[in-house]
Amino acid sequence: MNLVFSEADLAFQQEVRNFLVQRLPVDIRDRCACGYIVGNEDLIRWQKILNEQGWMAPNWPVEYGGTGWSLTQKYIAAREFASACAPLPTFGITMLGPVLIAFGSDAQKARYLPRILRSDDVWCQGYSEPGAGSDLARLKTRAVRDGDQYIVNGQKLWTSYAHWADMMFCLVRTDPDAKAQDGISFILIDMKIPGIEIRPIIGLDMGHTLNEVFLEDVRVPVENLVGEENKGWTYAKYLLQKERNFVARVAQSRHLVARLKIIAAEQRVGDGHLIDSADFKRRLTSLEIDLRALEYSELRYLSRELHGEKIGLESSILKIKGSEIQQGLKKLLVESLGMYSAPYENDMMPIDSDYLSIGPQHMQGIMAEHLYGRAATIFGGSNEIQRNILARQLLR
């Protein structure tokens, strides 16, 4: 047993740090640091820098443009990226790429993977529907074969960043008579095809990341089917597993702790500052200790993976604990502002906006991040669904 990373891994960590200091644009870092959404152009600007470095897709095999990093290096890189407040990788990299690599045709791989690396295509995920949330297999969007095309009709919901997307990977029902999971296919839809309408859903944070996507007689070429018809559920499950990597968000939560300490040291209370308040301090300490336990659990599970064990239920544990800690910290951040938690600014504000030139210096973005962060226990399989998954595996 030991906790020390190898010399080579530490050198790698330094390399990643240096890169981030030199190449991560300050304006993008600052938006991420205060919890604001990074706009599409900014995201692409950053991704092009990453791609130039060859670090766009650490989770892909080398032959498709991956980095060839070891598990430990991937862990270190993800931690350093998060600590430096770099934007998170997008759907094309984290979700679609691995599915295409595992199940896509050669033509699909040759066409789409390089375009993802070059940021030519922004992808969104067409999964949830009005009647299919946690129970995703109940999805109703129909794709009917017509010659060498599918005609797609239906509605997708909670589609993050559909308004920025060039393409959507989408689950559709191709066999309405089969048992729920068996009649689903995984297809790729060009968002510019006629018949697609995107309606924004404004979130609690008053920001626009979510959408409804209506599909009416959308004609998709058959070559855009991934893998076999009616096997889409298998691919979707594979993808959801990939989504659960890096779910603990330890570095992000550490950043929140650091922010909390800065604000609490500034906020006046009585003769001293908020940081001197025993009640406040105790709640922060408790979350800090929870965060340590989460971080060491992530390392312990990484160690298991390094020894060749398959990681499954561990991701669910990290997701549940990680999101709960994150929400706890964001709630405390809101409380730290006192009355100044009430004035609200939209998170789409430019970072140098003087719309709110009131309140503590570091308050920008806190309420927006808190509100947006309520989704952390809902998306990617709600925490209740994660508990079901754990129960099914452990209580069987």
Add this chain to the structure above:
Amino acid sequence: MDFELSEEQRLLRDSIDRFVKSEYPFSTRQEIIFSTLGYSEKNWKLFAEMGWLALPFDAQYGGFDGSPVETAIVMEALGRGLVLEPYLSTVVMGGGLLAAVASHDQKERLIPQIVAGELTLAVAYLEPQSRFDPADVETSAKSTADGFVLSGHKCVVYQGCTADKIIVSARTHGADRSREGISLFILDQDLQGVSRKDYKTLDGQWASDFFFSDVNLPASALLGQKGVALEAIESALDLVISAVCAEAVGAMAAANDITRDYIRVREQFGVPIGSFQVLQHRWVDMYMEAEMAKSMSDVLAMRLRDRDEDSALMVAATKVRVGKAGLVVGQGATQLHGGVGMTNEYAVGHYYKRLMTIDILFGNQDYHCSRYEQLEIVA
């Protein structure tokens, strides 16, 4: 970075697992509790034969040069069976203090006796007013021509009445709660002026309050140097906290297993109660807490072994996190058993009682949260 056990460590764990499985079914444990000593001398001899009592000590005193990691492996395995033998008080705490402060001659005399299973120890370091603070020592040891005179009251000394010798902290100079002037003494039970009130504890062990009234101690009773023992006590407590947290991790795993097995078979409304989602989620929460505790415990043992600069913070953090997890597991396990969980003849409640005890021992969550906050300011 590696959390896996080495081959040797695995063998150690497996041998204790086997012992717990064959010698410590719950019914046997209950018999041992109600025996005079409250633990089994036969088992203690076996511990000596297996070399478990030698683990943390220096090879020059007959030990195996084990680290806090090996101690944690032992304690986690013992925790699964709620083992009653005084490993914590004799080997980890008493032995830890001897290793930290005793002179070479004292170590040479005492440690081989521990290793052979011929000497058990209890440590009397807390007093009614001190709560959990080892620096709050009012018991006094005044120098005389040929030794010391000891006076004071030490409270809730685990294994106080079963141990062959007692290690006592006393003030040789300095004001109450001063970090200076605390010394450690080792003494036999039968000295004139030593009286004791013995009682059973929540977790089924023996403990005692000690009353010392003008007890004459020879100079040789002093362990190591006079007046400078506090740091040694604190570093021994670090090891003890690591050990007891590992024990809690073992106890949590066992409590979760017992509860899982119960809710799978217990039927109500015509189905196993484990099919109900509320019960499933509660059990999953217990399981996750045990996972968090295990990660903290493993890291603490490694940090202490490596003398990492973060280890002081880590001790406090681990005691808090494990204490909290232990209560979630212990209370949840009792709850999911329903009425059966409330009975003394069923195992699960005893896990709860030990986990609750561990949350209190060596400083509860509030105490270590405060320590964590103070250490953070210093850091």
